[in-house]
Amino acid sequence: MVGKCIAFLVIFCFVVDQSWSLTDNEIAAFISRDWIEGNTNLQGNVSIEKSCDTLILRSNGIPDHKTGIFDGTSRSTPNYLLEQDNTWIIPATPRYARKVKCLPMGTIGMAINGVSIYNPFDSKCCDAGLTEANLLDICWGHPNGRGSYHYHIAPKCLYKNYCSNASSIIGVAIDGFPIYGPIDEDGTELTKAHLDECNGKETNGQYRYHVINEFPYIMGCFKGKVLSNAGINKACKCKEVSAENCDPSGEGSDFKCCEDPDNCPYVYNTDTRHGISNN
Ligand SMILES: *[C@@H]1O[C@H](CO)[C@@H](O)[C@H](O)[C@H]1NC(C)=O
Numbered sequence: 544m545v546g547k548c549i550a551f552l553v554i555f556c557f558v559v560d561q562s563w564s565l566t567d568n569e570i571a572a573f574i575s576r577d578w579i580e581g582n583t584n585l586q587g588n589v590s591i592e593k594s595c596d597t598l599i600l601r602s603n604g605i606p607d608h609k610t611g612i613f614d615g616t617s618r619s620t621p622n623y624l625l626e627q628d629n630t631w632i633i634p635a636t637p638r639y640a641r642k643v644k645c646l647p648m649g650t651i652g653m654a655i656n657g658v659s660i661y662n663p664f665d666s667k668c669c670d671a672g673l674t675e676a677n678l679l680d681i682c683w684g685h686p687n688g689r690g691s692y693h694y695h696i697a698p699k700c701l702y703k704n705y706c707s708n709a710s711s712i713i714g715v716a717i718d719g720f721p722i723y724g725p726i727d728e729d730g731t732e733l734t735k736a737h738l739d740e741c742n743g744k745e746t747n748g749q750y751r752y753h754v755i756n757e758f759p760y761i762m763g764c765f766k767g768k769v770l771s772n773a774g775i776n777k778a779c780k781c782k783e784v785s786a787e788n789c790d791p792s793g794e795g796s797d798f799k800c801c802e803d804p805d806n807c808p809y810v811y812n813t814d815t816r817h818g819i820s821n822n
Pocket residue numbers: 588589590601602603
């Protein structure tokens with residue numbers, strides 16, 4: 544009986560593993576790097592474990608690149624950067640949902656370095672790329688009130704050869720679809736016009752989200768089904784960007800680096816994918 548169950552599970556996993564799953568190369572991009580983060584003096588870690596029809600994502604949320612100073616003293620970001628105990632469960636084989644789903648606050652994806660990816664809204668449902676850009680560090684991340692470092696907009700320190708090569712994977716959404724950078728296979732820098740409402744499209748028959756340099760930056764909605772035990776918030780606070788009470792003084796998202804490299808606000812190191820410190 545047990546033997547039969549195992550045989551069934553093996554066949555089941557094999558069948559479920561076809562198509563649409565992250566490839567071995569994509570999974571291999573999620574690795575811990577040898578980098579001591581300055582606020583915590585800790586090294587980031589990340590792992591993806593296959594468990595039949597799910598992938599279990601784990602990380603301590605510590606970035607593997609330099610960060611701003613988040614020791615509670617900064618007037619603009621009075622939060623600390625703290626180690627997390629992150630576990631999220633995603634489908635090994637993502638599937639389109641019948642209807643796309645709005646994005647909750649908090650984690651909606653995990654970057655290849657284990658850092659949380661958030662939706663494009665600040666706590667008042669304003670465009671975080673406009674209101675929070677001056678609260679972000681040089682890699683465009685910052686910690687929330689519980690010390691969890693996260694990206695709302697293009698995690699620019701994760702890209703290599705930003706303008707010259709087709710982008711590689713920079714993370715995975717909690718619905719299981721991969722998230723890629725902004726440069727398409729043919730070298731086009733993608734914009735909203737190329738993508739669907741969730742900020743993705745199919746490439747060679749595989750759905751991917753793409754980070755772009757305009758709202759909604761990383762993702763606009765979940766294209767795929769999210770597991771009920773995914774480990775993220777369920778309710779959505781923001782369904783669309785609020786026009787009221789939004790202070791756009793943090794404006795920092797108006798850039799097309801490949802068209803205008805001289806005015807690119809990126810400080811980008813093409814040799815390693817680590818950002819350059821502003822601390
Ligand atoms: C990351 O490191 C912490 C200790 O700092 C450990 O408890 C945790 O299990 C590690 N997680 C992964 C995903 O390796």
